[in-house]
Amino acid sequence: xxxxxxxxxxxxxxxxxxxxxxxxxxxxxxxxxxxxxxxxxxxxxxxxxxxxxxxxxxxxxxxxxxxxxxxxxxxxxxxxxxxxxxxxxxxxxxxxxxxxxxxxxxxxxxxxxxxxxxxxxxxxxxxxxxxxxxxxxxxxxxxxxxxxxxxxxxxxxxxx
Numbered sequence: 001x002x003x004x005x006x007x008x009x010x011x012x013x014x015x016x017x018x019x020x021x022x023x024x025x026x027x028x029x030x031x032x033x034x035x036x037x038x039x040x041x042x043x044x045x046x047x048x049x050x051x052x053x054x055x056x057x058x059x060x061x062x063x064x065x066x067x068x069x070x071x072x073x074x075x076x077x078x079x080x081x082x083x084x085x086x087x088x089x090x091x092x093x094x095x096x097x098x099x100x101x102x103x104x105x106x107x108x109x110x111x112x113x114x115x116x117x118x119x120x121x122x123x124x125x126x127x128x129x130x131x132x133x134x135x136x137x138x139x140x141x142x143x144x145x146x147x148x149x150x151x152x153x154x155x156x157x158x159x160x
Contacts, residue, residue, distance in 0.1 A: 085143035111158025
């Protein structure tokens, strides 16, 4: 079967195939090992890059945590026991019912701005004051609460 000269001819059945210009088997093996040697460091580079990224994320997380800690004068949430101690102090000592309590971080204690119910039916002018400042400190197992009525805007500083 001969279609064109040199292509698809049956006349060459006994001929040995021509040797291609490909390298010998040893060279092929060496190329395989070269490829493996080239891929191994790239895997290490990925692990190094992943380690750097994870370290960076941890560093950023620690920085965000540190810079969001409350400072002196910042409004905070305190434990339920501290809030109950303030409410109990106002009921027993001040004879007032505390409505709104905001706590502030101070140096060694908590400051509180306390809103209380006003009483207009009593003649005492102290019962008409609606705001107090309180100092809340932990002494042993108990909470020590001292309070003052806010009579002027200068006295409305909880961390004094």
